[in-house]
Amino acid sequence: MIIDLHNHTPLCNHAEGNIDEYIEQAIKVGTKYFGFSDHAPMDFDYKYRMNFSQMQEYENNILKAKEKYKDQIKILLGYEVDYIKGFIDARVLDAKVDYLIGSVHFIDKWGFDNPEFIGRYENEDIDSIWQKYFDTIEEMANSGLFDIVGHLDLIKVFKFMPKKDINIIAIDALKAIKKAGMAIELNVAGYRKPVKEAYPSYTLLKQIYKLKIPITFASDAHKPEQVGLYNSEIMSLAKSVGYTQCVIFTKRKMEFIDF
Ligand SMILES: [Zn+2]
Ligand SMILES: [Zn+2]
DSSP states (O other): OOOOOOBOOOSSOOOOSHHHHHHHHHHHOOEEEEEEEOOOOOSOOGGGGGGGGGGGHHHHHHHHHHHHHHTTEEEEEEEEEOOTTTTTOOOOOOOOOOOEEEEEOOOOOOOOOOOGGGGGGGSSSSHHHHHHHHHHHHHHHHHHHOOOOOOGGGGGGHHHOSSSSSSHHHHHHHHHHHHTTOOOEEGGGGGGGGOOOBBBBHHHHHHHHHTOOOOOEEBBSSSGTTTTHHHHHHHHHHHHHHOOOOEEEEEEEEEEEEE
């Protein structure tokens, strides 16, 4: 993918490899704009993210790499921020970054994408779980705090699919995303998970295209060798619904790029 805005670093405690290795892999696979968006700190779920005291180190490391590789690739700096009410922190929102990805990994503090807590899917109606998830996405978009929606339909990760029409479950969230002027990333991490498809699905992407919502691309790499994987799949997916352009963000400003 020529644009790849969602990638991690070892500071989040569940990624491997160093920054240079991610970038060198990105150069190798032909990426033109490569963004780091490591899990932002918050006072919850400490195990899977950097501390507030590490933000400076993270930002400095990326800015140094941006300078080092400037003749080969454009490096962008961001954070992937968890949207959980009560835990959104001004230190992250005010960070001097190119963009913030808003992601929902928790429904009422349930880490629904963590295999450790998979049992909870059996305790509740699947349609109601999906609706709660998309209601949270809608709330996140309405907050107006973020630039990109991370892995839009992450709730499908374990392939517990709803009985109700996904387009109906997601429509209010999509309208809120459109109204907020956000972009949606096409994220390949789903290919590595039980659901074995991209986020978002083809069905949702058709609707997203109809609403004229801009897209970006994401390896969501937690290892250097994951950078650029499933490139042809994700580019064909984007083209199959009609997209010919995607977006990047620099200093929180959106810019369209042909692909
Ligand atoms: Zn992660
Ligand atoms: Zn995520």
